Amino acid sequence: MPSHPWLGTANGAVPGHSSLRRKRRKVLCASPGFFFSPKGPRGRGPKNFVMFPSWTHKLAGRFSVSWCQTFRSSCRRRTAMGRPNRIQFAGACYHIMLQGNNHRDVFLNTQDRRYFLMLLRGYRERCELKVYAYCLLNSYVHLLLETSQPNLSRVMQGFNTSYTKYFNQAHNTAGHVFQGRYKALLVDKENYLLELTRYIHLAPVREGMQEKPWRYQWSSCPAYIESETKESLVDSEQVLRHFARGRLKQSVRYLQYIKEGLATAKTPEELPRISNLFIGGKEFVQDVAKKSGTAIPVADEGQGAAAAQAILTEVMDKHGVDGERLFGRVQWREVATVRKTAIYRIWKEAGLGVTEISRMFNRTPSAVSQLIRSIETSKVSKN
Numbered sequence: 001m002p003s004h005p006w007l008g009t010a011n012g013a014v015p016g017h018s019s020l021r022r023k024r025r026k027v028l029c030a031s032p033g034f035f036f037s038p039k040g041p042r043g044r045g046p047k048n049f050v051m052f053p054s055w056t057h058k059l060a061g062r063f064s065v066s067w068c069q070t071f072r073s074s075c076r077r078r079t080a081m082g083r084p085n086r087i088q089f090a091g092a093c094y095h096i097m098l099q100g101n102n103h104r105d106v107f108l109n110t111q112d113r114r115y116f117l118m119l120l121r122g123y124r125e126r127c128e129l130k131v132y133a134y135c136l137l138n139s140y141v142h143l144l145l146e147t148s149q150p151n152l153s154r155v156m157q158g159f160n161t162s163y164t165k166y167f168n169q170a171h172n173t174a175g176h177v178f179q180g181r182y183k184a185l186l187v188d189k190e191n192y193l194l195e196l197t198r199y200i201h202l203a204p205v206r207e208g209m210q211e212k213p214w215r216y217q218w219s220s221c222p223a224y225i226e227s228e229t230k231e232s233l234v235d236s237e238q239v240l241r242h243f244a245r246g247r248l249k250q251s252v253r254y255l256q257y258i259k260e261g262l263a264t265a266k267t268p269e270e271l272p273r274i275s276n277l278f279i280g281g282k283e284f285v286q287d288v289a290k291k292s293g294t295a296i297p298v299a300d301e302g303q304g305a306a307a308a309q310a311i312l313t314e315v316m317d318k319h320g321v322d323g324e325r326l327f328g329r330v331q332w333r334e335v336a337t338v339r340k341t342a343i344y345r346i347w348k349e350a351g352l353g354v355t356e357i358s359r360m361f362n363r364t365p366s367a368v369s370q371l372i373r374s375i376e377t378s379k380v381s382k383n
Contacts, residue, residue, distance in 0.1 A: 086152055086153050086184065087186060087277070087288060087292050087294055087296070088147070088150035088151065088152050088153065088292065089150050089288075089291045089292040089293075090147070090148060090149055090150060091146065091147070091148070091291075092146065092147050092150070092152070092186060092288075092291075092292075093132075093144070093145070093146045093186070093187040093188075093189040093193065094143075094144070094145050094146075094147070094152060094184045094185065094186060094187060095142070095143075095144055095184070095185045095187050095196060095200075095279060096141075096142070096143040096144075096145060096156070096182055096183065096184050097140070097141070097142060097143075097182065097183040097184075098140070098141040098143070098160070098178050098182050099139065099140050099141075099178065099179045099180075100138075100139035100140070100177065100178065100179060101175070101176045101177060101178060101179040102179065103139055103179070104139060105138045105139045106138075106139060106140075106141065106167070106177055106178065107136060107138060108171060111170070112167065112170070113136050113218050115163070115166055116136060116141075116163060117134075117136075117233065119159060119162055119163055119166075120134065120143075120159075120233065121232075121233050123155055123158070123159055124233065127147070127148075127149070127151060127155050128147075128148040128149065129145050129146065129147060129148070129155070130145065130146035130148075130235045130238075131143070131144070131145055131220070131233055131234055131235055132144040132145070132146065132189075132193065132197060132220075132234070132235055132236070132238070132239060133196070133197040133200045133201065133219075133220045133234070134200070134219060134220050134233075134234075135200050135201065135203045135204065135216075135218070135219040135220070135221075136218040136219065137203060137204065137207055137209065137218075138207075138209075140203075140207075142200040142203055144187070144193075144196060144197065144200060146189070146235075150292075152184065156182055156184075160177075160178055160182070163177065164176065164177045164178070185273070185276075185277060185278060185279050186277060186278045186279070186280070186288055187278075187279045187280065188278070188279060188280030188281070188284040189238075191280065191281075191284075192271060192272075192279055192280060193238070193239060194239055194242055194257075195271065196271065196279065197220075197224070197239050198257060198258060198261050199271070200219070200220075201213050201214075201219055201220070201221035201224070201258060202258070202261055202262070202265045203219070204216040204219065205262065205265040205266070206265055206266060213258060214255060214258060220233075220234045220236070221258065223236055224236050224239070224240065224251065224254050224255075225251050225254065225255050225258075226251060227247060227248050227251050228247060239254075240254060243257070275353075276353065304350045304351050304352050305350075305352075307346075307349060307350035307351075308346045308350040308352055308360070311342060311345050311346050311349060311350060312326075312342060312346075315338060315341060315342045315345070316338075319334075319338045321334075321335055321338050326338065326339055326342065326361075327360070327361055327362060328362075329362075339361065340371055340375070343357055343361060343368060343371055343372070344371070344372060344375050346360075347368075347372055354368050354369050354372070
């Protein structure tokens with residue numbers, strides 16, 4: 001491979017600059033701001049080059065194409081580990097939850113809510129979605145959608161981006177409007193669609209915003225209570241058919257169904273969840289695996305907790321570390337190594353999620369995720 005003035009020789013060597021090369025590598029590893037660009041440094045040059053922040057150009061300007069490609073694939077592997085792909089297939093039903101960044105409000109006035117619903121209506125028509133229920137709170141949004149194609153990620157990416165652009169322009173702000181990655185639970189609509197619509201419609205009651213949810217105008221509940229179908233955004237027929245044939249009887253009985261749930265609105269019964277990905281039973285998860293063609297390991301939560309406890313007992317007995325130091329803030333090298341081993345084994349063998357492990361060890365989810373990534377990366381580099 002020929003050399004390049006930005007990259008040095010084909011093997012990454014820069015003649016006469018070994019110390020400078022070591023400094024560049026240190027900057028690369030320590031800098032959280034580097035990223036890859038389809039062009040070279042400063043926007044020029046062929047593809048597959050690394051682009052660095054302006055202050056690191058003097059130190060980090062020369063790396064071989066092969067080295068860049070290897071490091072790039074390593075970054076992709078680490079990113080994929082922490083964020084599993086969405087399970088998508090035609091006819092999938094999702095309970096989607098959007099939360100404001102840093103728990104801030106995502107709607108500051110009536111116009112914001114109207115624009116959000118206008119966007120939802122547009123994506124419903126364009127992407128052939130079914131909207132079974134929605135509820136717009138101040139800093140939180142519930143959506144109950146069904147996709148006719150395996151395109152949830154594309155729909156939500158476009159939807160969130162469009163609303164974020166509108167919100168920042170309308171209120172002269174910048175940055176994210178929604179916090180992190182949206183939550184999307186696959187729903188067994190044959191058994192839990194009706195119950196989940198009531199759960200969403202009672203959200204204003206749980207938040208103390210409205211005692212009579214059928215009068216809350218920023219949810220789909222009024223569309224279910226109306227004696228005639230007026231709201232074209234909501235697909236209520238599949239839910240209301242559980243009560244009667246005529247629309248009038250359906251609306252009256254659904255209203256009664258909502259009133260029955262008011263008694264326990266503050267402390268609703270938890271719907272059955274599996275791996276925080278599904279609302280339904282194990283049979284439903286197996287059916288999803290067949291439809292999506294995805295291998296979905298389903299671990300019993302009780303068994304996962306028991307396996308985690310067994311791993312902790314084994315690690316503490318083997319290394320002679322007590323629970324107070326293991327779960328505390330002690331940063332001694334011996335204790336930190338044992339803690340790192342325990343966290344990784346619990347994640348790998350017991351199947352617990354990053355959030356559950358972070359609560360167990362009194363750490364942040366990001367700290368646990370970075371620890372797991374570091375171990376996974378070291379294994380990849382050794383292989």
